[in-house]
Amino acid sequence: MMTKNEIQKRIKEFPLLKTIMAAEEVFWRNPKYHTFAQAIRTIPLREGDVKEAEERLHRFAPYIAKVFPETRPAHGIIESPLVRIPNMKQRLEKMFQTNIEGELLLKCDSHLPISGSIKARGGIYEVLKHAEDLALANGMIAIGEDYAVMASEEFRQFFSRYSLVVGSTGNLGLSIGIIGAQLGFRVTVHMSADAKQWKKDLLRSKGVTVMEHLTDYNQVVEEARRQSAEDPTSYFIDDENSIHLFLGYAVAALRLKKQLDDMHITVDGDHPLFVYLPCGVGGGPGGVTFGLKLVYGDHVHCFFAEPTHSPCMLLGLMTGQHDRVSVQEFGLDNKTEADGLAVGRPSRLVGNMLENVISGVYTVDDSTLYRLLAAMVDTENIRLEPSALAGVAGPVRLFRDLAGQTYVEANGLKENMKNATHIGWATGGSMVPKDVMEAYYREGVRIETMTENGFSEGR
DSSP states (O other): OOOHHHHHHHHHHOTHHHHHHTTOOOEEEOTTOOOHHHHGGGOSOOHHHHHHHHHHHHHHHHHHHHHOGGGGGGTTOOOOOEEEOHHHHHHHHHHHTOOOOSEEEEEEGGGOTTTSBTHHHHHHHHHHHHHHHHHHHTTSOOTTSOGGGGGSHHHHHHHTTSEEEEEESSHHHHHHHHHHHHHTOEEEEEEOTTSOHHHHHHHHHTTOEEEEOSSOHHHHHHHHHHHHHTOTTEEEEOTTTOHHHHHHHHHHHHHHHHHHHHTTOOOBTTBOEEEEEEOSSSHHHHHHHHHHHHHHGGGEEEEEEEETTOOHHHHHHHHSOGGGOOTGGGTOOOOOSOGGGOOSSOOHHHHHHHTTTOOEEEEEOHHHHHHHHHHHHHHHOOOOOGGGGGGGGHHHHHHHSHHHHHHHHHTTOGGGGGGOEEEEEEOBOTTSOHHHHHHHHHHHHHHHHHHHTTOOOOO
């Protein structure tokens, strides 16, 4: 825990901290950002690791297609659409009185099959890897065989001898609970106080044990880790430090490249790509960023988006302390409607690996998330949960904030911004119950009306 003197010292060193501590929106340009050729020297992973993860997902595709009918059109590949959102771009420009150069797209991980969020990538991948490891080690299957056999009662009985444990604010628990229970594992999901009730109810309907805690995310993860360590048949999925989760997310970049190619969208020195990723503990956006850098190198620029009350990755990167600092130490309460992003302490794995790779971090107030949520419904008829709108704010912030424009100029991008492609990564939303989504929408309309009438939405 940092002392008051240490915090004052940090504020002198990083003046932006004062604004962050006031829970106001900020845009931070990473001064440690390097060319990827330099940065990758200190990263222990390579393209082969990501391709191995992709191959594993292909091996499981017949199984996925068999047990999750919604994946059959894509032959068991769990992937989301990439769509142009020109009407939303126009609304953003009008709402924030900012000109956005280039084209705006939405990566709809909100509509990923099975669990309806980005966690359907990393979470499902790690469970599948563990299932494969167990099946191979026990002679139940061999590489090259049809993995659809895992849908049999014999395999369900086999996996029921083992348990999975995870700590979650919501969406990771959903993905692991759904796929784990489907395979036959005994699954326990420890949920923080921020988790939405409907997510807990859905997990229980799948036969998953849900342990509710009144504490925040980081303490819940510690409790889940402790419980798992007591059971030799248990496998703990570590949202804070898992390489397997990270690689599952990274596969998204290989799929995104194909989608951009199919849409005839060029990414090169004259056509920069900007990607804006909502960030909780950091594993999802970190994995996607790493994958995109492997594909596009310095032609892609990845920014993380966090709630004003939970900017853990921003604090970790800015101070260089990573998981050794928490938002609470800087007087923030870690309370946000963006439940998947309500994390007080960032991933050590992601912070250390990508501190020279992440272009920057910006924060978004809950009221802004709600306004964007309503606008996305009105303009594009796309329904997202509040946390998923954090990425949509990115292009506005890049062009409106001085630090954003400084980044553009410092990286020699100004002349090519008219050719830029901007992707907001929509991380969740399709599984939100209709009544809950309608309440989100009404709240967004209410806040937008107040804003138009000259009232600010304070917290």
